Structures are given as C-alpha cells and as structure tokens.
Amino acid sequence: MKMKKKIKKFIRITSGILLIIVGIAGLFLPVLQGVAMIVIGISLVNPILGKKIIKKIKKFYHRIRTNGT
Numbered sequence: 001m002k003m004k005k006k007i008k009k010f011i012r013i014t015s016g017i018l019l020i021i022v023g024i025a026g027l028f029l030p031v032l033q034g035v036a037m038i039v040i041g042i043s044l045v046n047p048i049l050g051k052k053i054i055k056k057i058k059k060f061y062h063r064i065r066t067n068g069t
C-alpha cells in the first residue's frame with residue numbers, strides 16, 4: 001500500500017512539473033493557455049499553494065467584474 005502512495009505522488013509531481021514547463025512555453029506560444037497550465041501544475045505539485053493562488057485569482061476577477069475596471 002505504501003508503494004502505491006509513492007507511485008501516485010511521483011506521478012502527480014511529475015505531471016505537475018511537466019504542466020509548469022508546458023505552461024511556460026505557452027506564455028510564448030499563442031496556441032497554449034500558459035497561465036492556466038502553470039496554475040494547474042502548481043496545484044499538482046503543491047496543493048496548498050495551488051488553492052491559495054486559485055483563491056487570489058477568483059478574488060481578483062470578482063473585483064474586476066463588480067467594479068468594471
């Protein structure tokens with residue numbers, strides 16, 4: 001059972017790092033959504049930090065939507 005957890009964690013962190021790398025490339029390529037991939041990658045690597053970032057983004061967009069600026 002312990003080995004399964006280690007494998008899942010390895011896959012989660014590896015895919016998170018790959019998404020961050022692809023997200024950085026997406027910042028320069030018009031086809032990919034770079035910022036979204038970076039945020040998802042960070043959420044996979046560090047879920048607590050990912051939740052904080054998503055919370056800040058939601059707060060920012062809510063403020064823009066209500067103020068109109």
